[in-house]
Amino acid sequence: MRIVLMGPPGAGKGTQARRLSESTGMKHLSTGDILRAEVAAGSELGLLAKGFMDRGDYVPDSHIIAMIQKYIDDPAGVLLDGFPRTVFQAESLDNSLNDAGLGIDKIIHFSVDTDELINRLSSRAICSKCQTPYNLISDAPLKEDVCDKCGGKVSVRDDDKPKAIKNRMNVYEEQTAPVLDYYRSRREVTEIVATGSPDSVFESLTQAIRSGELSN
Numbered sequence: 001m002r003i004v005l006m007g008p009p010g011a012g013k014g015t016q017a018r019r020l021s022e023s024t025g026m027k028h029l030s031t032g033d034i035l036r037a038e039v040a041a042g043s044e045l046g047l048l049a050k051g052f053m054d055r056g057d058y059v060p061d062s063h064i065i066a067m068i069q070k071y072i073d074d075p076a077g078v079l080l081d082g083f084p085r086t087v088f089q090a091e092s093l094d095n096s097l098n099d100a101g102l103g104i105d106k107i108i109h110f111s112v113d114t115d116e117l118i119n120r121l122s123s124r125a126i127c128s129k130c131q132t133p134y135n136l137i138s139d140a141p142l143k144e145d146v147c148d149k150c151g152g153k154v155s156v157r158d159d160d161k162p163k164a165i166k167n168r169m170n171v172y173e174e175q176t177a178p179v180l181d182y183y184r185s186r187r188e189v190t191e192i193v194a195t196g197s198p199d200s201v202f203e204s205l206t207q208a209i210r211s212g213e214l215s216n
């Protein structure tokens with residue numbers, strides 16, 4: 001099974017994908033997490049991606065598409081979090097899946113109003129070593145700035161600073177909102193209002209998947 005989770009920056013795609021992956025065993029494929037790991041490792045892709053990410057811009061399609069190819073047919077099933085983000089990425093995904101005789105089983109769109117998105121992103125922090133995510137308001141590390149899991153430094157991502165957040169919202173409207181139109185014109189997209197607590201959003205998500213109302 002392949003499920004695409006869509007929504008603006010901070011909508012909770014990563015939060016929900018991690019939970020769903022834990023409860024189902026499906027592979028959580030987060031392009032943001034993969035890119036951050038490349039940046040931390042100082043790889044060629046990481047060095048290229050860092051500038052785009054820190055500004056809140058998208059990393060060029062060709063790099064992203066090459067990066068995810070090897071994961072899309074994982075037999076455990078795949079939760080796509082943060083991909084596709086452009087119409088070109090969506091078309092490439094459709095082509096790759098068609099070639100492999102596979103398809104997308106469910107597309108879920110999380111909606112959250114802009115003020116709430118900005119609040120969430122401004123309070124998000126991450127461990128620079130193991131990438132464990134924190135929220136400085138609702139889920140802060142036990143010791144300030146220190147990761148509970150590995151002792152690494154916890155800090156606010158450069159792309160969660162106000163100027164980059166503003167740019168990310170604009171980039172989302174310009175480049176990712178059209179992906180929703182692309183999918184809506186081809187198959188069913190299920191809407192989840194993701195303004196409640198992480199628990200209540202997870203309940204809506206699992207209910208929607210269980211009910212089969214998302215099947216294409």
Ligand code: B4P
Pocket residue numbers: 007008009010011012013014015016030031032033035052053054056057058059060064081082083084085086089120121123124125133134135139159168194195196197198199201
């Ligand atoms: P991502 O890492 O994908 O991140 P995101 O969209 O910012 O966040 P997400 O929606 O997952 O929110 P989260 O659960 O963390 O992208 C980062 C960058 O990578 C992009 O800007 C781009 O540069 C690059 N990139 C990634 N994919 C790419 C692609 N395909 N093409 C090109 N470039 C790409 O939640 C946010 C915060 O809200 C957290 O603090 C969380 O604790 C909190 N939260 C979550 N749910 C909540 C709830 N229900 N209530 C209250 N708080 C909640």
